Amino acid sequence: MKKVLNNTISVDCVIFGFDFEKLNVLLVDRVLVDEKTGKELFSDLTLTGNHIFEDESLEDAAARILFDLTGLENIYLKQFGAFGDTERLLKPNDQAWLRASGRDPHSRILSVGYYSLLATEKVTLKWKGRNVKWYPVAEVTDLAFDHYTILQSALQALRRELLYEPIGFELLPEKFTLSQLQKLYEVVLGVELDKRNFRKKIARMKYLIPLDEKQKGVAHKPARLYMFSREVYEKTRKEVFDFNI
Amino acid sequence: MKKVLNNTISVDCVIFGFDFEKLNVLLVDRVLVDEKTGKELFSDLTLTGNHIFEDESLEDAAARILFDLTGLENIYLKQFGAFGDTERLLKPNDQAWLRASGRDPHSRILSVGYYSLLATEKVTLKWKGRNVKWYPVAEVTDLAFDHYTILQSALQALRRELLYEPIGFELLPEKFTLSQLQKLYEVVLGVELDKRNFRKKIARMKYLIPLDEKQKGVAHKPARLYMFSREVYEKTRKEVFDFNI
DNA sequence: AAATCAAAGTGTTTTTTCAACACTAAACAG
DNA sequence: CTGTTTAGTGTTGAAAAAACACTTTGATTT
Numbered sequence: 001m002k003k004v005l006n007n008t009i010s011v012d013c014v015i016f017g018f019d020f021e022k023l024n025v026l027l028v029d030r031v032l033v034d035e036k037t038g039k040e041l042f043s044d045l046t047l048t049g050n051h052i053f054e055d056e057s058l059e060d061a062a063a064r065i066l067f068d069l070t071g072l073e074n075i076y077l078k079q080f081g082a083f084g085d086t087e088r089l090l091k092p093n094d095q096a097w098l099r100a101s102g103r104d105p106h107s108r109i110l111s112v113g114y115y116s117l118l119a120t121e122k123v124t125l126k127w128k129g130r131n132v133k134w135y136p137v138a139e140v141t142d143l144a145f146d147h148y149t150i151l152q153s154a155l156q157a158l159r160r161e162l163l164y165e166p167i168g169f170e171l172l173p174e175k176f177t178l179s180q181l182q183k184l185y186e187v188v189l190g191v192e193l194d195k196r197n198f199r200k201k202i203a204r205m206k207y208l209i210p211l212d213e214k215q216k217g218v219a220h221k222p223a224r225l226y227m228f229s230r231e232v233y234e235k236t237r238k239e240v241f242d243f244n245i
Numbered sequence: 246m247k248k249v250l251n252n253t254i255s256v257d258c259v260i261f262g263f264d265f266e267k268l269n270v271l272l273v274d275r276v277l278v279d280e281k282t283g284k285e286l287f288s289d290l291t292l293t294g295n296h297i298f299e300d301e302s303l304e305d306a307a308a309r310i311l312f313d314l315t316g317l318e319n320i321y322l323k324q325f326g327a328f329g330d331t332e333r334l335l336k337p338n339d340q341a342w343l344r345a346s347g348r349d350p351h352s353r354i355l356s357v358g359y360y361s362l363l364a365t366e367k368v369t370l371k372w373k374g375r376n377v378k379w380y381p382v383a384e385v386t387d388l389a390f391d392h393y394t395i396l397q398s399a400l401q402a403l404r405r406e407l408l409y410e411p412i413g414f415e416l417l418p419e420k421f422t423l424s425q426l427q428k429l430y431e432v433v434l435g436v437e438l439d440k441r442n443f444r445k446k447i448a449r450m451k452y453l454i455p456l457d458e459k460q461k462g463v464a465h466k467p468a469r470l471y472m473f474s475r476e477v478y479e480k481t482r483k484e485v486f487d488f489n490i
Numbered sequence: 491a492a493a494t495c496a497a498a499g500t501g502t503t504t505t506t507t508c509a510a511c512a513c514t515a516a517a518c519a520g
Numbered sequence: 521c522t523g524t525t526t527a528g529t530g531t532t533g534a535a536a537a538a539a540c541a542c543t544t545t546g547a548t549t550t
Contacts, residue, residue: 008251009329009355054353058329082327082357084254084303108299110254110355112327179527196529197509220526221516424498441500442538465496466545 003054011061012049012111012147014080014154015069017120018171020180022136023187024120025151026069029131030144032097042093046144047151048132049111062114069132070123076170077116080157081150084110088146097144115154117170162188166207169228177215177223178202207233248299256306257294257356257392259325259399260314262365263416265425267381268432269365270396271314274376275389277342287338291389292396293377294356307359314377315368321415322361325402326395329355333391342389360399362415407433411452414473422460422468423447452478 015026027045034041048069052061062077089098089109098105125132137155142148161167168184169176182198185191202208207229215222260271272290279286293314297306307322334343334354343350370377382400387393406412413429414421427443430436447453452474460467 006251006253006353009253052329055331057331058327058355079326081324082303084297084357086300086302108251110303110357112329112355177527194509194511195527196511199528200530201508215527217518218526219518220524221518221528223527422498439538439540440498441540444499446537460498462547463497464547466498466547468498 006052008107008109010049010051010109010111011058011065012047012083012113012150013062013065013077014047014113014115014151015066015118016115016137016154016158016171017118017123017134018184018187019120019134020183021187022138023171024134025137025140026125026132027135027140027143029133030097031131032093032100035100041096044093044142044144045135045140045147047147058112059114062116066116069126070118071126072118072123075116075118076167077114078157078161079112079114081153082110082112083146083150083153084108085146091145094145111150113150113154115158117158117167119171119173121173159189166205166228166233175211175213175225175227177225179223181226206236207231251297253352253354255294255296255354255356256303256310257292257328257358257395258307258310258322259292259358259360259396260311260363261360261382261399261403261416262363262368262379263429263432264365264379265428266432267383268416269379270382270385271370271377272380272385272388274378275342276376277338277345280345286341289338289387289389290380290385290392292392303357304359307361311361314371315363316371317363317368320361320363321412322359323402323406325358325360326398327355327357328391328395328398329353330391336390339390356395358395358399360403362403362412364416364418366418404434411450411473411478420456420458420470420472422470424468426471451481452476 013026017024017026026048028048029043030046031043032041033039048065050061050065050068052058056064058079059077062079063073063075066075066077067073086108088111089095089105089107095105098107120134137151140148140151143151158167162185168181168188171184171188172180178199179195181202182193182195185198186193209227209229209232211225211227213225215225258271262269262271271293273293274288275291276288277286278284293310295306295310295313297303301309303324304322307324308318308320311320311322312318331353333356334340334350334352340350343352365379370379382396385393385396388396403412407430413426413433416429416433417425423444424440426447427438427440430443431438454472454474454477456470456472458470460470
């Protein structure tokens with residue numbers, strides 16, 4: 001049996017999934033049932049998180065959480081923050097939950113947040129008893145603990161990263177159309193983009209490889225498929241900063 | 246006496262200071278002396294760090310560390326990462342140090358990193374027995390623990406932040422010249438900038454306020470002084486992302 | 491008092507990027 | 521064969537970026 005490193009450190013994963021229409025996030029339905037009456041006391045949503053084992057780095061723990069939920073490995077994972085406010089576990093539901101699960105409700109837990117990016121179609125969720133589902137990020141209003149704050153922080157980090165690094169591809173299947181890529185930028189950044197200008201811009205990215213292959217089974221002109229080349233990206237990425245205050 | 250939250254969580258501060266010439270960082274000279282012979286076994290450098298108290302948020306702890314060293318409050322502080330690799334304390338010197346200071350050398354410590362920005366001239370270091378000094382960032386080659394990695398990570402975060410947010414002013418005294426500001430960008434980003442183009446660019450920043458005041462005591466044409474206006478910045482900052490892949 | 495030194499300050503031109511905008515082409519559905 | 525739907529494609533004017541050199545001002549030196 002693996003030993004837990006320390007009951008005051010946990011890793012929370014904000015697992016984003018894109019389905020060509022909207023950005024989703026994996027959330028766990030946390031139901032607290034009264035032990036005596038068997039009645040449901042409340043139900044709310046949390047991010048997917050877990051403690052960290054003794055022989056595990058933070059990133060290993062994040063990867064493990066992701067693997068346990070999705071069965072996927074080698075998924076893009078990025079640390080975006082550590083959350084340690086003194087009041088982060090003090091909401092009434094959270095206190096009840098901590099007591100019910102046998103933990104000290106006055107304990108502090110430090111959470112290190114990682115976000116990861118998936119094409120929802122790649123995933124068949126492994127529920128493992130827990131009620132884990134995709135929820136549209138735009139519709140999430142509040143979460144247990146300080147998880148809403150953590151989610152917003154992840155979203156902000158994702159947006160910023162998306163603007164400067166080619167990570168959008170992580171949210172798409174291997175082969176994708178330019179319209180899908182554009183939609184992704186629009187959804188994540190919350191903007192509308194001009195189709196022609198968008199295509200001009202990405203035409204400059206050498207690591208976006210056009211394939212001799214087209215969409216199939218669509219009731220309109222089928223789009224050309226593209227894929228991302230990590231090799232080309234790593235060869236051509238510029239190390240230097242643009243000076244662009 | 247305050248209780249330490251948990252001996253496996255610490256906060257490390259990367260305190261950057263700018264002196265109009267180069268970027269510096271505050272480091273602690275860690276000297277290990279043999280208890281029996283009194284001989285110095287080794288001496289190396291660490292970042293300034295500390296554990297976190299029970300009633301303290303991460304940011305409070307970072308602010309406290311900074312205050313203890315410099316006596317300054319309300320200093321810009323930014324979290325840039327959490328470091329929890331399994332091997333981060335395993336170098337021989339680090340092991341010896343941990344043993345000598347009565348700690349379990351096999352313990353894992355999670356460090357949350359904050360960087361902060363100062364004009365070196367604002368600071369009179371409060372040594373408090375420890376040997377704390379400014380070192381030019383460019384000349385730091387290795388540090389104890391994984392602190393070199395942490396420093397590089399802080400530097401990267403600072404550079405990125407500097408490109409998109411007006412945080413350069415935090416590294417300068419209240420009143421400064423445009424040449425000093427330019428030098429700051431050059432030093433932090435490691436680039437050379439054209440004076441005229443630089444001035445054209447910053448002329449667009451409304452929050453950079455020209456004063457009716459000039460440099461004194463310089464053996465050349467004295468430069469006009471400027472200051473940063475947080476108010477103007479907060480009024481005019483744009484919430485929207487530029488789409489700039 | 492004049493000459494020298496050192497950094498301040500200032501414009502123009504060319505190139506590149508950004509933003510706005512509308513029609514034709516291809517596949518499937520009916 | 522017609523309609524529907526999305527793919528795909530260029531031009532122009534405006535703004536920003538990049539390249540580039542001389543004059544001004546105050547303090548210091550002679």
